[in-house]
Amino acid sequence: MTRKPSLFHDLFSMFGAANAAAAATHESRTPRASDLKTLGIDPRQYHAISR
Amino acid sequence: MDTFMLLWQGLAVAVQPINLLYALVGVTLGTAVGVLPGIGPATTVALLLPVTYKLDPAGSLIMFAGIYYGGMYGGSTTSILLNTPGESASIVTALEGNKMAKAGRGGPALATAAIGSFVAGLIATIALAFLAPWVVKFALAFGPREYFALMVLAFVTVSAAFGDSALRGLTSLFIGLTLGIIGIDLQTGQARLSFGVPDLLDGVEVTTLAVAMFAIGETLFVAAQGKRAPETVEPVRGSLWMSARDWARSWKPWLRGTVIGFPIGAMPAGGAEIGTFFSYAAEKKLSKHPEEFGNGAIEGVAGPEAANNASAAGTLVPLLTLGLPTSATAAIMLAGFQQYGLQPGPLLFTSNPQLVWGLIASLLIANLMLIVLNLPLIGLWVKLLTIPKPWLYAGILLFATLGTIGANPSVFELGMLLAFGLLGYGLRLFHFPIAPVVVGLILGPMAEQQLRRALAISQGDVLVLFTSPISATLLALAALALIVPLILRARGKGEVLAAVAADND
Numbered sequence: 001m002t003r004k005p006s007l008f009h010d011l012f013s014m015f016g017a018a019n020a021a022a023a024a025t026h027e028s029r030t031p032r033a034s035d036l037k038t039l040g041i042d043p044r045q046y047h048a049i050s051r
Numbered sequence: 052m053d054t055f056m057l058l059w060q061g062l063a064v065a066v067q068p069i070n071l072l073y074a075l076v077g078v079t080l081g082t083a084v085g086v087l088p089g090i091g092p093a094t095t096v097a098l099l100l101p102v103t104y105k106l107d108p109a110g111s112l113i114m115f116a117g118i119y120y121g122g123m124y125g126g127s128t129t130s131i132l133l134n135t136p137g138e139s140a141s142i143v144t145a146l147e148g149n150k151m152a153k154a155g156r157g158g159p160a161l162a163t164a165a166i167g168s169f170v171a172g173l174i175a176t177i178a179l180a181f182l183a184p185w186v187v188k189f190a191l192a193f194g195p196r197e198y199f200a201l202m203v204l205a206f207v208t209v210s211a212a213f214g215d216s217a218l219r220g221l222t223s224l225f226i227g228l229t230l231g232i233i234g235i236d237l238q239t240g241q242a243r244l245s246f247g248v249p250d251l252l253d254g255v256e257v258t259t260l261a262v263a264m265f266a267i268g269e270t271l272f273v274a275a276q277g278k279r280a281p282e283t284v285e286p287v288r289g290s291l292w293m294s295a296r297d298w299a300r301s302w303k304p305w306l307r308g309t310v311i312g313f314p315i316g317a318m319p320a321g322g323a324e325i326g327t328f329f330s331y332a333a334e335k336k337l338s339k340h341p342e343e344f345g346n347g348a349i350e351g352v353a354g355p356e357a358a359n360n361a362s363a364a365g366t367l368v369p370l371l372t373l374g375l376p377t378s379a380t381a382a383i384m385l386a387g388f389q390q391y392g393l394q395p396g397p398l399l400f401t402s403n404p405q406l407v408w409g410l411i412a413s414l415l416i417a418n419l420m421l422i423v424l425n426l427p428l429i430g431l432w433v434k435l436l437t438i439p440k441p442w443l444y445a446g447i448l449l450f451a452t453l454g455t456i457g458a459n460p461s462v463f464e465l466g467m468l469l470a471f472g473l474l475g476y477g478l479r480l481f482h483f484p485i486a487p488v489v490v491g492l493i494l495g496p497m498a499e500q501q502l503r504r505a506l507a508i509s510q511g512d513v514l515v516l517f518t519s520p521i522s523a524t525l526l527a528l529a530a531l532a533l534i535v536p537l538i539l540r541a542r543g544k545g546e547v548l549a550a551v552a553a554d555n556d
Contacts, residue, residue, distance in 0.1 A: 014329060014336075018325045018328035018332065019325055021324075025142055025324050026322065027482040028272075028482075039328050039332040040331065040332050040336070041143075041146060045345055049130075049134055
């Protein structure tokens with residue numbers, strides 16, 4: 001049986017992913033697909049943004 | 052005196068015609084650089100540092116803050132209409148905003164971004180006004196050891212905690228700290244790292260380093276990316292105004308974005324981008340229509356745009372009250388204060404209340420100017436994108452060089468500008484953050500001075516740093532800020548490897 005992740009876990013992982021994605025944009029890199037997915041962002045749509 | 056009275060007095064300073072003019076110039080420049088991809092508020096403020104050192108401090112700082120706020124506003128326009136964010140804090144806005152523009156809803160997307168920025172800017176500036184005196188009251192109890200601990204916390208968070216690599220961040224920080232050592236030691240009179248060069252005895256000018264890193268290094272990096280694909284502007288079809296449904300779907304994300312962005316901006320090295328990503332994720336989780344995300348959900352524009360403006364105000368809390376820069380633009384603004392001989396921190400609120408409260412009050416006015424400038428003049432801002440990029444980059448390099456030479460007419464200074472510019476370019480090329488270099492140069496000598504004072508008081512006993520509850524807590528937080536991200540990254544790598552293994556199975 002799998003346990004439903006807690007709100008705290010959700011917030012923590014979202015914040016961690018937001019941090020990592022923001023750091024990547026700062027360094028002109030593309031954020032990791034796993035971080036984008038945690039944030040509810042489709043990595044293909046993100047890649048379509050021209051920078 | 053209560054906050055309302057101080058804010059009222061600040062308004063009296065901010066509405067002086069000359070200060071209104073500085074605010075207008077600031078928000079106009081800020082919006083323009085926000086619109087132009089590759090140039091951010093940090094670059095613009097860095098460029099203006101050498102040319103504003105003879106102007107009135109209050110007016111210049113009002114202009115710098117206007118540039119910061121304006122950059123956050125302007126970035127959304129190109130995100131929505133071109134799918135090309137002018138500012139890294141507007142990347143998330145492009146996800147839903149450009150989809151809305153393609154569906155013929157560019158007007159409401161621009162409107163919710165502008166009104167959301169206004170609402171967030173207003174609430175966050177008021178929050179700044181009310182929070183600042185509390186932080187100042189707390190910070191007045193700080194002695195040398197507490198200040199040293201606070202700076203250690205700032206060093207760790209700026210360089211190691213929030214980047215993708217602690218090693219790269221710390222390397223950048225140590226470059227800055229080393230540059231900060233150059234020159235005559237004020238306590239002993241010894242020349243340090245000057246290698247017998249008389250021009251180095253005065254140390255490295257923060258302005259020169261900031262202009263070199265942010266204007267020259269950044270411009271070389273952007274120019275070296277080569278030609279971009281031709282950009283297509285989505286025309287704004289239909290009304291600019293939002294429907295009743297758009298308002299109903301926007302107001303909660305505006306408020307949530309403000310609540311998310313403000314504290315993240317105030318966190319050391321928080322940066323506006325974290326708030327925008329977090330706000331987007333939160334809006335998608337809380338939305339009644341999560342299926343619309345990715346196809347033009349207005350909440351995905353309203354929340355992140357509010358978050359990035361709120362974070363700009365949040366950044367000013369530690370900058371003004373503690374003298375701690377938490378973002379690249381804040382680091383350059385700190386250099387701006389220092390070029391007038393002003394040191395942001397609790398004492399500035401008592402020694403120069405008119406300047407501080409005038410600056411805070413001017414943010415309210417700048418916010419009002421921005422909404423008037425942005426929505427009706429969208430066509431004009433988009434036209435800025437037709438400026439040929441080589442002209443733009445060459446113009447920045449020329450302006451940076453002339454500005455530095457004007458402020459410090461010396462061939463050696465020009466050589467340092469170019470050398471640091473190339474260093475900045477190299478750092479950007481190899482994904483080293485550049486803000487820690489500037490922060491190291493600014494805060495390094497201050498941290499050293501506070502440490503020496505603390506050790507002089509304790510007669511050399513290092514344990515004195517841990518016997519004050521405040522400094523011990525700050526140092527413990529610094530240790531956590533260094534260790535926890537390392538563990539999280541290691542765990543993240545483990546999870547990725549596990550996921551790869553599971554995929555292979």
